[in-house]
Amino acid sequence: MWTAFMWGGISASAVVIGALAALFLKIPKRVIGWIMAFGTGTLIGAATFELLGDALNDGGIIPTAIGFTAGAVVYTLFDLLISAKGGAGRKRSGRSGDSNQSGLGIFAGTVMDAIPESIMLGASLLAGNGVSVVLVVSIFVSNIPEGLSSTVGLQGSKYSRAKIMLMWLSVLLISALAALGGYLFLEQLPEEMGAAIGAFAGGGIIAMICSTMMPEAFEEGGPIVGLIASMGLLVSLLLDL
Numbered sequence: 001m002w003t004a005f006m007w008g009g010i011s012a013s014a015v016v017i018g019a020l021a022a023l024f025l026k027i028p029k030r031v032i033g034w035i036m037a038f039g040t041g042t043l044i045g046a047a048t049f050e051l052l053g054d055a056l057n058d059g060g061i062i063p064t065a066i067g068f069t070a071g072a073v074v075y076t077l078f079d080l081l082i083s084a085k086g087g088a089g090r091k092r093s094g095r096s097g098d099s100n101q102s103g104l105g106i107f108a109g110t111v112m113d114a115i116p117e118s119i120m121l122g123a124s125l126l127a128g129n130g131v132s133v134v135l136v137v138s139i140f141v142s143n144i145p146e147g148l149s150s151t152v153g154l155q156g157s158k159y160s161r162a163k164i165m166l167m168w169l170s171v172l173l174i175s176a177l178a179a180l181g182g183y184l185f186l187e188q189l190p191e192e193m194g195a196a197i198g199a200f201a202g203g204g205i206i207a208m209i210c211s212t213m214m215p216e217a218f219e220e221g222g223p224i225v226g227l228i229a230s231m232g233l234l235v236s237l238l239l240d241l
Contacts, residue, residue, distance in 0.1 A: 001183060004122035007131045008179025011121060011139040012114060012172040018147020019168045023161055032145050033221025034228050039142030040213045041232020043205060046138035049240040051120055051202035059195025067196035071203025079211055082109045106153050107167050110146060111174055113208050116201040118175040122182030134239045149216060
């Protein structure tokens, strides 16, 4: 049980690492875009091979399709709400001066991005074969540029270093608790329901990638991000073997 909590915290610690890098180092925006592109590829692989693949095997096509569609719809609705509250640019380091951004919007959007990933990370332990390496690596890699870009946005909203670090440590704790909750909650469910929830998380992750990570990666990294994302997907496939 506490193993799920630990792995949820480890994967989310990359947000704190990214925040520290943004606060104390001068990292080119192009590099941030490249890291995000690689994380995009690994997350697409994790959502496909781990979440949707397992959902199809455990529950069949109908629960998988319903769960995946519901996850994408729910994430999109929440994304629209949070974007209207000032969180639209939470992953865009180049918009730190945008007056439409708000610190709370950035924070809420980051939490919303982290929860489905962490839930399924905890649920991956239920198979009895240890944590999913694909999910851990994918979430960790994608969280580094999120911490970088979002921290720049928070600095643009005049948040102090101490307040920024407190917010990201809160994200780490929430992610660890979500992983623990995923382990405890999904353990009690029948296979079809567990499959639908796994597909739900997959739909939310894919919608998040397309609405936040991919645009930021291309804006900052240029056309080469397509190649880098492809390599991330390949790494995800190799880790899943």
